[in-house]
Amino acid sequence: MLRILAAALFALLSITSAEAANTCNVKEYGVLGSAQNGIPQIAAEPSLVDQTPVNYGSGVASSAAFSSQTKFICTFCDTQVSAAYGPSPQTATTSNFRIGAGVERCVGVQPGHVVSFISNP
DSSP, X not given: OHHHHHHHHHHHHHHHHHHHTSEEEEEEESSBOOBTTBOOSSBOSSOXXXXXXXXXXXXXXXXXXXXXXXXXXXXXXSSOXXXXXXXXXXXXXXXXXXXXXXXXXEEEOXXXXXXXXXXXX
């Protein structure tokens, strides 16, 4: 009985960690950071919005719509994905631009648009 319970617990933990590994974090920014000799190409913290992570474990999933002040976003995904940017509804396909696992990517966007993700190993 104890072995069955241990096996069930292990299976549950495996599913939970697999689901957690299918998320992308999205941060919205309105301005670039400043420097003494000009404007560097870095994000100025704090961000405008630090969105709830997007879970694409069940297929395609999109972020919340970007705020009216958002000019660019940075994303960080646990696994390799394809991403599509545009007005909602936006549906990423595996033909869209791929982003490697653990790679931060910053891009310019339009206010009110979203980013959509799909797993693409």
